[in-house]
Amino acid sequence: MYQFVNILPGFPQSSSWSEGSLRGVYAQLRRAVERRDWAQALRLVDLLLQRSPDPAQRQDLEHYRLALESHRSSNGDPPPPQWPFLHKPFVGEFPVTNLFDHDLPLGEEDGNGRFVSGQGQVWIPGPLHPCGKSDGHAGYDWAMPVGTSILAAAPGRVTVARPEPAFFCPALGRPVRGLRVRILHEPAGLETLYAHLSQIQVQEGQRVAAGEVIGLSGDSGCASGPHLHFEVRRLNPTNSGQPAPVDPYGWFGPGLDPWSLHPLGAESLFLWQVGQAPSLGACWQAQQLSGPPQ
Template identity: 80%
Template sequence: MGVYAQLARAVERQDWVQALRLVDLLREHTEDPAQRRDLENYRLELERRFHPGDPPPTPLPPYRPFLHKPFVGEFPVTNLFDHDLPLGERDGNRRFVSGQGQVWIPDPLHPCGKSDGHAGYDWEMPVGTPILAAAAGRVTLAREEPEFFCPSLGRLVRGLRVRLLHEPEFSDGERADRRTLPRWETLYAHLSQVGVQEGQVVAPGEIIGLSGDSGCASGPHLHFEVRRFDNTNSGQPAAVDPYGWFGSGLDPWSIHPLGAESLFLWQVGQAPSLGACL
């Protein structure tokens, strides 16, 4: 699944621009010469399918692949990252912009963008589904969040969540260059059970908890969020889209005073499927 599943769906939709982007992404990340040749030949085949007058493919978003899938299997995505603007209740502009630049009015019944200002991705899954660390990191939070009022439920709630800090690794004698290797944080929310302790170091794929519907959740799902700690517009941590920005023009969040540039952060084959929301 992941990138290959997205490529298959793009070809099925005859979205040749998106298909070429995904083939380029796969080419960039393969170290197998034979596979790279196959992808180059496949790219030529896709180019021949372009209709006259179609726009040329736009460049791939910047990438720094380090994330693994935070669960096993496939689950439907129910909410995307709002690029305009992922500020939660502080957004309020009634305008949802996906990573592909699609615009709509957020609505609880929308299949892809339900929450104005949503700062992550939601995958609907049964309570008790194992949630995995998306990358090596240190647990900075593993407990209930402070009680707050949930407008959609009309009551006070407290949800279980885990935060992991991911810092670049360097060999002896090397010094961290924050300009090229920023720190990241991943958040896993609405859990039913936490399986790690604060300060604990975890490996990619290690179980950190179980999914649930705690906190401000209308049903069982995983809320997954990525924050960038360095090279942000404000100098403060900012939520970013781990799928990057594929839309034409500038990403509105990348130029916002509180925003940051979104990079494609998934390792090859590890990006959870976005289904029809791609």
């Protein structure tokens, strides 16, 4: 089936899609074929068929789709991937106050004034929004008292355990340096980040087990109140070949995840072990709180 990976040498031009977005779709298609996820591969081919204005390329895609369907009929679907590996990074339940922005999780480099949740809900981000306050937010925030134990979400090696470089925080109007821990999970090709800590209780280079205390929550850095900022970054495969933030809750919205199509983006998969995903509470139905899509 590897011949199905390198299906087309070029990329169609489209007035509604950038070449980078198309490359993102082809990158996803390549990975879907490599992991034998035929259902996802067929969805991606259908998307390309909808978007391609080139009749010759559409014909190639239609032939390719028939080949995928034939292979799926002959060989069946593989067992689901063994991705879920995350444990809850704290004990108990705390309210989530900020979600992952799938319409560009690039922090201050985003600035498009549009927030897209993992369910495809769209709203204008703002400090008073119950679920999506920060445009370009690349992780999840849970409000919790200062001094709450923060746990390693998976086994790995601590790569960062120190204050972040000083930077100007617009929300506070002054320079800040927050305490953070970053853990590399080598077999999974992922890393996790724990920010705004009040104390760090691990050292760089140290190996930690899932559930091990790595620090205490706080409000250090660019934080308007005590909370944990938890972030997952995918090291490979990504569209750019560079690390990219991903949503550990995956994508459940209609169509394809916009971040997975971006030249700097990557696919988000559900990464929590059974029973370990922290509750998102009312933010799971955030559209009801935010009104109609903007």
